[in-house]
Amino acid sequence: MSAILAIDQGTSGTKAIVVGEDGAVLAIAEEPVRPDYLAGDGVEVDPEALWRSVLDSGHRAVAEAGVPLAAVALANQGETVLAWDRATGRPLTRAVVWQDGRSRSVTGRLAADAETVAARTGLVLDPYFSAPKMRWIRENWTSSGVVTTTDTWLVHRLCGAFVTDVSTASRSLALAIDEVAWDAGLLDLFGLGGEELPTIVACDDVVGTTSVFGAEVPVCGLVVDQQAALLAQSCLEAGTAKCTFGTGAFLLANVGDHAVRSSTGLTTSVAWRLCGETTYCIDGQVYTAASAVRWLVDLGLLSDARELDAVAAAESGGVLAVPTLAGAAAPWWRSDATASWHGMTLATGRGELVRAVLEGIATQVAVLARSVATDLGSPTSVLRVDGGLTQSAALMQAQADIAQTPVELYPGAHATALGAAAAARLAIDPDLSVADAVGDWEPERLYQPQWSADRAATHLDRWIRTLESGLSADEDSPSGVA
Structure with missing residues (x-):
C-alpha cells in the first residue's frame, strides 16, 4: 500500500498527515510554530523553525504510518515571505508573516494605483499580500538573494525546484489574474522588476523528487492552505463556499472558470489549476480568530482554548467585541484598525x-458571507466549516445564528492537508477526476440558526456601526490611534 504525505505548513503550526489510497488518514503529527508579534504591527517567524517543523512532523507521521510513500504534498500560508540564498537555501531574513502590517509604507505611496492593481490582480492593494512585503524586505533588510513566499523556499529545500503554485502566485499582487502569469508592469510598480521569480506551476504538477522522508518520491500537490480546504470540502461547483477557522478565519466561494471581480470588497484568486483547468474563487479574511482566542489565554481569561465552551456565557449580557487585533480585512481593508470591547458594566464577567469575542469572530465571517451573497447574486444555502476553532460548539452556533445560514462541520480538522493530498493524487494518477480525488464525506454536525432574523440583523448593524465608528476615530486621531 502506498500513501501520500501531505504537509500543512500553517501560521501557528505544521501538520503532517499520511493519507492512504482510499483517502483514509493513517497517521497525524503536529509541531507548533509561534510567530513573534512585535510592536509596530510586525509579525515574524524564524524560517528555520518552519523547516524544522516540516521535518519533524513529516518524519513522525511517516514512522507512525509505516507504509511506503507515493508522493509528498505541501499546503502553505500563501502570503508569508522571506529572502534566501538560492545557492545554499540559507535564509537571509526572518519570514514576514501574512499578518504583518509594516508594508503599509509601500502600499501607502501606491494608493493612486489601487484601481489598476485591483483590475489586474483581482486583489486589494493591502499589506496582507506578498508583493508589498517583498518590497519592504528589500527596502529594510537586504538586497541579496531571492525574495519569495515560504512555499518556494520549502519546496527548494525538499527537492531543489524554484517554483510556486498558481494559487499562491495569485495572492501576490504581482500576477495578472486573467492571464495567470507574472505581470511585468505590476512587478515594476512594486520595485520588483529585477527580481528572479519562481516558475508558476499547476497544483497537480510534479515539480521534483525528494528523499527527505525516506525513499525518493515525487513532490506535487502544491496549493495555498485555504484553497486546499475549499477543495477538500468538495466546493467544486460555482456558488459553494467554506470557511476555515484557524489563526484567522477565511471564507472562500468557488466562482467557476472566470475571474469574477467582487463588488463588495472581497478578493479574487485562483482556487486551483487541476487537470489542465483553472478554477477561481472569491474570498474574504478575518485576521484574528484562533489568534484572538490565544490573546484571551494570554490575558488569563482562559487557561486553554479548549475551555472556550465551558467559560463562554450563554449570552454576552450586552457586551460587544470588535476583535480586530491585527486590523480589519475584507471588506474594510484597514490594517490599522484596533480592537475594542463595548457595553461592559460592573456585572460583566x-x-x-469570552462570549462577545466569539460573537465578534462570527460576526466578521457573517459580513463576509453577506458580501459573497451580493457578488454571487444569491446567498449560499450552507456554509461548510473546518479548522481547529470548529471544535467550539459555542462559536459554530453563533456563526449559524449571526449569518442566518446552516453550518456544516467538516469531519475532522485536516481539510487543508487532505486538499493538498487530493491534488497530489491527481498528479500521480492523471486518470482520476477531481471529484474522485477528493472523495465523499458527510458532515460531522449541522448547526441550524436559532436566532431570529431580526435579532441577527440588529446585532450585525450594531457591530458594523461600532467597528466603523472606531475606524473614523482612528482617522481623526493625530497619532492614528484613538
Whole structure:
C-alpha cells in the first residue's frame, strides 16, 4: 500500500498527515510554530523553525504510518515571505508573516494605483499580500538573494525546484489574474522588476523528487492552505463556499472558470489549476480568530482554548467585541484598525467577555458571507466549516445564528492537508477526476440558526456601526490611534 504525505505548513503550526489510497488518514503529527508579534504591527517567524517543523512532523507521521510513500504534498500560508540564498537555501531574513502590517509604507505611496492593481490582480492593494512585503524586505533588510513566499523556499529545500503554485502566485499582487502569469508592469510598480521569480506551476504538477522522508518520491500537490480546504470540502461547483477557522478565519466561494471581480470588497484568486483547468474563487479574511482566542489565554481569561465552551456565557449580557487585533480585512481593508470591547458594566464577567469575542469572530465571517451573497447574486444555502476553532460548539452556533445560514462541520480538522493530498493524487494518477480525488464525506454536525432574523440583523448593524465608528476615530486621531 502506498500513501501520500501531505504537509500543512500553517501560521501557528505544521501538520503532517499520511493519507492512504482510499483517502483514509493513517497517521497525524503536529509541531507548533509561534510567530513573534512585535510592536509596530510586525509579525515574524524564524524560517528555520518552519523547516524544522516540516521535518519533524513529516518524519513522525511517516514512522507512525509505516507504509511506503507515493508522493509528498505541501499546503502553505500563501502570503508569508522571506529572502534566501538560492545557492545554499540559507535564509537571509526572518519570514514576514501574512499578518504583518509594516508594508503599509509601500502600499501607502501606491494608493493612486489601487484601481489598476485591483483590475489586474483581482486583489486589494493591502499589506496582507506578498508583493508589498517583498518590497519592504528589500527596502529594510537586504538586497541579496531571492525574495519569495515560504512555499518556494520549502519546496527548494525538499527537492531543489524554484517554483510556486498558481494559487499562491495569485495572492501576490504581482500576477495578472486573467492571464495567470507574472505581470511585468505590476512587478515594476512594486520595485520588483529585477527580481528572479519562481516558475508558476499547476497544483497537480510534479515539480521534483525528494528523499527527505525516506525513499525518493515525487513532490506535487502544491496549493495555498485555504484553497486546499475549499477543495477538500468538495466546493467544486460555482456558488459553494467554506470557511476555515484557524489563526484567522477565511471564507472562500468557488466562482467557476472566470475571474469574477467582487463588488463588495472581497478578493479574487485562483482556487486551483487541476487537470489542465483553472478554477477561481472569491474570498474574504478575518485576521484574528484562533489568534484572538490565544490573546484571551494570554490575558488569563482562559487557561486553554479548549475551555472556550465551558467559560463562554450563554449570552454576552450586552457586551460587544470588535476583535480586530491585527486590523480589519475584507471588506474594510484597514490594517490599522484596533480592537475594542463595548457595553461592559460592573456585572460583566469573563464569561461575557469570552462570549462577545466569539460573537465578534462570527460576526466578521457573517459580513463576509453577506458580501459573497451580493457578488454571487444569491446567498449560499450552507456554509461548510473546518479548522481547529470548529471544535467550539459555542462559536459554530453563533456563526449559524449571526449569518442566518446552516453550518456544516467538516469531519475532522485536516481539510487543508487532505486538499493538498487530493491534488497530489491527481498528479500521480492523471486518470482520476477531481471529484474522485477528493472523495465523499458527510458532515460531522449541522448547526441550524436559532436566532431570529431580526435579532441577527440588529446585532450585525450594531457591530458594523461600532467597528466603523472606531475606524473614523482612528482617522481623526493625530497619532492614528484613538
